[in-house]
Amino acid sequence: MKFTRTMTLAATVALAIGAGQAQAQYSDGTIKIGVLTDMSSLYTDLSGAGSLLAARLAAEDFGAAAKGMKVEFVNADHQNKADVGSAVARQWYDVDKVDVIVDTPNSGVALAVNQITREKNKVFLVSGAATSDLSGKACSPNTIHWTYDTWLLANGTGNAIVKTGGDSWYFLTADYAFGHALEGDTEAVVTKNGGKVLGKVRHPLNTADFSSFLLQAQASKAKIIGLANAGGDTTNSIKQAAEFGIVRGGQNLAGLLVFLTDVHALGLQTAQGLIFTETWYWDMNDNNRAFAKRMAAANKGIHPTMIHAGVYSAVTHYLKAVEALKSDADGGAVVKKMKDTPTNDPLFGQGSIRQDGRKIHPAYLFEVKKPAESKAPWDYYKLRATIPAEQAFRPVNEGNCPLVRG
């Protein structure tokens, strides 16, 4: 079988030469999707295994196999450390021939991966990380920031609260990129609407004991204690605030970033009345409910958060772009194609991607139901307002993104 041997040799050589040189349509014959997320710590419920599952479902629904596209998945736990995350990203791109990294909650890690992706000309689809810098001063021709960002959260929630009388604030902030960005964006909204920021305290990521921070917030006498943190930190601070009687004492908590899984962890008794902004909720239409049913069945009953939905939507659009280009080798070209094509998927409907890498879709202001109002498990939110797509995100010229300035 001389022919086969030659083929094998050719394939080996092609593999050795690496991505971009392969003889098949797709670099080394497969589209390899790396899900880099938090598999063990405070963000694992809101992203974690669910994100990997959502990415798999997206490839399945896209019918990749039927279209002759071989899609493979790898995943890793970045342990919320920028050094671990960047080492994994580097190795995925250099050795494992990963074409695209998705999800990546934790803004610190996401910023590091953002940079490496740009250097290696691959694709980075952010669903989990929040910092609006990813489509602002750190924007990159290889990154799309999909689901939400800190500007959106600050404006959605901050506006609503200041307008209903919450005009003096004290911030409890997670001490890293995400917390700082969320605090800064919210502070801008509060002061713009005539409110005051009385003070702020920063806590380390993944804190177990919030008592000293909460006591400072209580002593500030601010009407609103803004929680510029996420995941386990948010649920911990809300629970402990309840123990200190902060809400009974007349101060209100504003969870600036609250996920469905956080509400589930808190229970409606504690979480009721919280107001926050999200871009997706499972119980809004039939498509979403169908997706939630599939996700919950395969993920220990955990209903999908907006991050999971964002991963699904992003991977779907990525596969469409790769199919249209018939190649996944040039990350910059794939992202350009993604930006040029309007988005359309069952979960987020129709939308678009701006030149700065910001995916555009509507956002929603939700309020957590009272225990009596909830009719079924995971029935937690009621819709207070819809923020139309064109108002939901930061105007493109205010982000200082170098890609759109000139």
Next chain:
Amino acid sequence: MVSPGYTIGSATTTSATPRHQVIAFIGMAVFFLVAPFFIYPVFLMKALCFALFACAFNLLIGYVGLLSFGHAMFLGSAGYISAHAAKVWGFPPELAILSGTATAAALGLISGALAIRRQGIYFAMITLALAQMIYFFCLQAKFTGGEDGIQQVPRGVLFGFIDLRNDLTMYFVVLAIFLAGFLLIFRIIHSPFGQILKAIRENEPRAISLGYKTDHYKLIAFVLSATLAGLAGSTKAIVFQLASLTDVNWPMSGEVVLITLLGGLGTIFGPVVGAFVLISLEHYLAQLGAWVTIVQGIIFVICVLTFRRGIVGEIARLIKRPL
């Protein structure tokens, strides 16, 4: 402290370098020269940085008998300074690495002067306390970027003509730095100064009675160890283009103890072997996430229970020669 299997005053520890150590060294150097063509260079660079870090640590515990539990402060703070110098001040990589190393040396002088006044567990606790102070400083200071660390550090161009953006070029620079550090330690151990360090390790009152100012020797050894740890940290920051809290936090101080014990306390090659074993474990078990630390813990227990001298220490015992 665990005796490394040979005693001072025997023929093998005189100033002349034993031939089998030279052979082992050449073997190691050849391996590192060829390795990047078969193994992922970024992984090798990480292992080399940790190997140098562990060698520096071993100089202190293996040859002076001082267990420092705060060596992360030298690794981490040097990394921060080196990253800051390269990124914000625009230093070329050689100056960035030097400034990081100098910072570690200064820090080593201050913390060493305090710590060597006590021995045993008190020495370890003082170094740990100082390291935690440095950690807190790095968490809160503006220039370190808190949880994010200093990111996007440029690798730059070494001496104005060696472009470090290529992984392979960077690798050989790291290898050169590692070998220089390793040879320095090698030389120190075999010098008359090294003999006195070992004398202090074996019996400090006796060294004092012979007229040696042991505090001076201990302080110099501490500063040397801190400086070399800082060299490893500075290089690591340039390689990974990142300085983060991981390097300055206390688990890092524990990890270097583990590396040294695993490889062989008080052996020259032990820390290098230990670093490669441990970094490989971390690398290939990364899929297990949080379980990595549990696996490491089990390995540590097995190592301490079954081969107390460490990998290289046991080999040295078998061939009846120090390595």
